[in-house]
Amino acid sequence: MTTLLTDPATTGAHRADTTHPSVSPADAVRQTMTMAWRATLKMRRNGEQFFDVTIQPILFTAMFAFIFGGAIAGDVGSYLPLMIPGILAQTTLTACMATGVQLREDMDKGVFDRFKSLPIARIAPLAGPMVADLLRYGIAATLTFLMGLLMGYRPGGGVLGVIAGAVLAMIAGWSLAWVFAWVGTIGRSAQGVQGISMMIMFPLTFLSNAFVPVETLPGWLAAFVQVNPVSHVVSAIRDLANTGTLTAEVGWALAACAIVVAIFAPLSVAAFRRRM
């Protein structure tokens, strides 16, 4: 769709005849990747965007292991296989939350006017930063596993199992980020978005099997925990990292992610269009 060489003197009405009626899916992907490139440039310049995915896995892994290890699993060593996938899910989810808040901040800036006035897919300004955030989830996954290994975690799934678990965490992060992207597009201010996101994130993480076995929970709570997509993601990461097996939980986790994207991606794009 390059029109650079067109002489404007011969354009105007004539130009209207050489335009494209809509964005092709291939163009939408290219535009999303360009927006992702922009997001990585921003990340490089604002180091604090990496705090949540560096400090949190290190701090929380140590903290949770020593505080809950004895009470829940008898000792720290046997709690690690249960907890590390949980920490990973929690860290990724916190990182997703930042996606929504940053999107809100970004949308309040003048540059978003230009994005909106360009002939690009409406999804690109939303999906771009989310693709770039895969980098942050990757860092979080690596650090969590490294911290676990340092503390004595020996994943039975081996290198491949751990990598598969990390990749699943990244996929889950990207999918769940759409929830927060939607909150980001409908929210009025970055603070408001932060507040709402916290209210979504805490139940999702703590009302899951991330830190405690489901059997210890009262029946009504267990019922919610079992349908929480985060629980499926955590179980799937456990299966992959601890035993190296591709279980039904992996399928459930991917299905849950797909459902979340199918609901919240269109909602986000629709909200983004409406705001204009």
Next chain:
Amino acid sequence: MYAVTTSPTPPTTSAVRTEGLVKAFGGRRAVDGIDLEVFPGEIFGVLGPNGAGKTTVLRMLATLLAIDEGRAEIFGVDVRERPHVVRQLIGLTGQYASVDENLTATENLVLFGRLQGLRRADARGTAARLLDRFGLGDAASRPISQFSGGMRRRLDLAASLITRPPLIFLDEPTTGLDPRTRGQMWDTIRELVDDGATVLLTTQYLDEADQLADRIAVIDAGRKVAEGTPDELKSSVGDSSLHLLLADPTQLAAAAETVRRQLGGEPVLTPERGRITVPLERADRAADVLTALRTAGISLSSMSVQKPSLDEVFLALTGHDTHSETQETAA
């Protein structure tokens, strides 16, 4: 690739045509039924005070705000029905720089070029060319946060020109700029039109509209109150006036008589300050008055010819001045 071929559009298609454009925020009609027609190749100025609805009109035309009522066409393309096509025909330079603060000048232009389908090398080449043209070559790799107001505006304008759109919207392109930078911006805008583009700009300054625009629409409280060439507008407001301050106030009567003889009009006297104000049909007639005064041995401590200000234009057109308006609330 997937270019649509439709029957050739007649050459008479307007660059912009709106009919009864309306935008309401809450209960307030920020734009209340505006008809505009901008012809290809002209600079069209939308003149009005803060809060008149200028920016809102522009944002609707640029597909940033939904049109509540009425219709708008860009080169014959309906803005509401085919926004994606409209976006391929326009470039927008906002009132607040619509560039990315976190990126360098080059990165900004490459970003917008890539988004519009340029290949990496083309995007870089275009960025370098535009930065040179706008005198930003030396600042190419500096972050925008270090840019002055004028540099930001120039980068913003450069970003609007990457695909050389046939229609360019400029929202108050010189508000907040110093006089020298302002003059440079005016030159740049004239060059755009020389290159074949059509420009629709908003401004609060009559002199800016006067300097740049082929035609002007005056907007007040969401309605169009006047339209015409700058000369038509000014003559509808009245003539400019000559202000004289005498070195010796006792010569006032003699000076008034000289002025009356030269211009024919009745001067307004302010005896205690030795001041004379008189309507002036043409600015060059002031020279005749000055010569006559010197011949009569009357010396002046100051003189000025004042053109009608926007305030006076407004007063004449709407019966109220520009300062009674509410602040612009369009986000």
